[in-house]
Amino acid sequence: GIQVEQSPPDLILQEGANSTLRCNFSDSVNNLQWFHQNPWGQLINLFYIPSGTKQNGRLSATTVATERYSLLYISSSQTTDSGVYFCAVEPPGTYKYIFGTGTRLKVLA
Amino acid sequence: SAVISQKPSRDICQRGTSLTIQCQVDSQVTMMFWYRQQPGQSLTLIATANQGSEATYESGFVIDKFPISRPNLTFSTLTVSNMSPEDSSIYLCSVEYWAASGNTIYFGEGSWLTVV
Numbered sequence: 382g383i384q385v386e387q388s389p390p391d392l393i394l395q396e397g398a399n400s401t402l403r404c405n406f407s408d409s410v411n412n413l414q415w416f417h418q419n420p421w422g423q424l425i426n427l428f429y430i431p432s433g434t435k436q437n438g439r440l441s442a443t444t445v446a447t448e449r450y451s452l453l454y455i456s457s458s459q460t461t462d463s464g465v466y467f468c469a470v471e472p473p474g475t476y477k478y479i480f481g482t483g484t485r486l487k488v489l490a
Numbered sequence: 491s492a493v494i495s496q497k498p499s500r501d502i503c504q505r506g507t508s509l510t511i512q513c514q515v516d517s518q519v520t521m522m523f524w525y526r527q528q529p530g531q532s533l534t535l536i537a538t539a540n541q542g543s544e545a546t547y548e549s550g551f552v553i554d555k556f557p558i559s560r561p562n563l564t565f566s567t568l569t570v571s572n573m574s575p576e577d578s579s580i581y582l583c584s585v586e587y588w589a590a591s592g593n594t595i596y597f598g599e600g601s602w603l604t605v606v
Binding site: 412414416422423424426429430431467469476477478479480481482483 | 521523525532533534535538580582584591592593594595596597599600602
């Protein structure tokens with residue numbers, strides 16, 4: 382089955398720093414989404430981004446489907462950005478999402 | 491958007507017992523998904539639950555261990571049967587909504603189970 386790898390696995394930032402998280406997938410996908418899991422376990426959808434670029438405030442995401450990767454950019458990081466970031470992909474014809482390995486982010490005040 | 495409520499939010503269970511997790515959505519959905527997240531790990535799909543048909547289980551998950559009900563378009567239950575400490579996980583239900591701007595997946599708050 383499809384493999385979804387995220388890097389880096391762990392990241393520590395000072396407040397105000399910028400970061401780039403990467404999601405690589407091993408086969409073509411129909412859809413891709415990014416999620417943030419806060420320290421209390423709640424998963425929040427950040428982006429639906431099968432291709433192209435989207436921005437929402439300090440966050441933006443880019444997916445290059447032909448090269449099988451997606452990037453999540455976090456600018457001017459805040460302590461509330463801490464948590465785990467997951468990408469999830471939908472292989473063609475499956476109607477289900479496979480989650481990546483995750484990036485654990487800690488932002489220090 | 492969707493509001494998904496899960497019960498229980500947390501529980502401590504004795505090994506060998508079974509626990510049923512409930513998932514209630516505030517609007518009708520065709521498919522509901524159940525995930526497991528073991529400590530420090532990513533999410534793994536257990537099964538897809540469609541109303542009116544048997545759930546479709548992923549490799550490594552079986553109906554005898556994780557029976558699922560889907561009695562209507564807003565509700566589903568997942569039972570974790572004959573629990574062992576390895577079943578200690580967060581169990582999450584989710585739904586997907588389609589919109590012109592794209593699809594969005596919503597998750598419940600999760601049910602944190604500890605098996606002792």
